[in-house]
Amino acid sequence: MPKFSNLFEETVYLAVKDSRLVTPSATLADRVLFAIERKKRFYASVKLAIYSLVTITSSIGLAVVWRIEGSAIINSEAIQLLSLLFSDFSIVASYWQDYAFSLLESLPVVSIIVVASFAWAACASLWMAARTYKTFNHRAVVRV
Amino acid sequence: MTMETKLVGTKIIKVSLIVFGLLIAVMAIFWAGMMTGFRKARFSYQWDKNYNVLFTRGPGHKMPPMGDVRGREFMDANSAFGLVIGVNSSTLIIKGDDDIEKSIFITNQTVIRRGPETIGAGDIKSDDRVVILGVPSSTGQIEARLIRLMPKL
Numbered sequence: 001m002p003k004f005s006n007l008f009e010e011t012v013y014l015a016v017k018d019s020r021l022v023t024p025s026a027t028l029a030d031r032v033l034f035a036i037e038r039k040k041r042f043y044a045s046v047k048l049a050i051y052s053l054v055t056i057t058s059s060i061g062l063a064v065v066w067r068i069e070g071s072a073i074i075n076s077e078a079i080q081l082l083s084l085l086f087s088d089f090s091i092v093a094s095y096w097q098d099y100a101f102s103l104l105e106s107l108p109v110v111s112i113i114v115v116a117s118f119a120w121a122a123c124a125s126l127w128m129a130a131r132t133y134k135t136f137n138h139r140a141v142v143r144v
Numbered sequence: 145m146t147m148e149t150k151l152v153g154t155k156i157i158k159v160s161l162i163v164f165g166l167l168i169a170v171m172a173i174f175w176a177g178m179m180t181g182f183r184k185a186r187f188s189y190q191w192d193k194n195y196n197v198l199f200t201r202g203p204g205h206k207m208p209p210m211g212d213v214r215g216r217e218f219m220d221a222n223s224a225f226g227l228v229i230g231v232n233s234s235t236l237i238i239k240g241d242d243d244i245e246k247s248i249f250i251t252n253q254t255v256i257r258r259g260p261e262t263i264g265a266g267d268i269k270s271d272d273r274v275v276i277l278g279v280p281s282s283t284g285q286i287e288a289r290l291i292r293l294m295p296k297l
Binding site for chain 2 (some may be wrong): 094099
């Protein structure tokens with residue numbers, strides 16, 4: 001046995017000499033990959049639960065907000081002005097600048113923003129939930 | 145130039161173009177909002193300044209209680225929608241859903257329509273529901289370009 005200057009070098013020599021200490025088992029790689037996959041699926045299921053909760057909450061919020069603000073949007077002057085586009089297109093086209101300004105002035109902006117925000121939250125969270133489910137549902141996890 | 149440098153350069157250009165385009169869009173929207181607000185504020189000021197002239201001497205006059213028109217949002221300057229409460233050959237008084245009256249000036253260029261027919265100012269009656277597209281005047285009135293009578297519900 002050669003002489004070593006420190007304990008670390010002696011330990012490394014003995015470990016390498018006894019190949020059983022550094023040779024991994026045949027199933028180690030599969031077990032590590034399985035553990036990683038299981039962790040990923042756990043986080044995916046947490047994400048799916050959060051996205052589903054947001055979807056449900058924002059859908060209920062959308063229904064409530066539409067009940068409150070929907071009539072303001074439907075009965076607004078902007079909808080009546082939009083109908084002029086179909087009934088009197090030639091006159092509207094002649095005074096298109098005034099028509100554009102009148103549409104901008106009469107838009108119920110706040111109502112539209114509130115309703116659109118809830119609709120966007122519902123759609124976005126539903127899309128994220130569907131994507132998460134699709135990504136992790138079809139993966140086969142083989143137990144080693 | 146290596147392939148990586150070429151690709152990074154293309155990505156930087158693409159991101160820069162998108163950011164620049166978005167900035168332009170945001171500034172255009174901001175400008176449109178400012179213009180709209182300015183027009184509404186100017187019309188509301190002129191309407192308020194000429195209220196006594198327009199509504200106490202014109203048809204269907206109704207003096208609101210003091211402070212009733214203060215604190216409201218600015219009025220739409222290019223359009224009106226509501227019920228006709230006063231009419232003569234050259235002027236309409238419209239009451240909107242916000243209970244604010246507007247004076248509509250009928251000119252030779254004004255087109256008045258009910259359904260597919262073109263009618264005259266004399267065919268407009270009180271309690272008709274109208275949509276008006278026009279141009280704001282310096283006296284707080286809207287010079288009508290198009291008056292469309294809506295069907296009664």
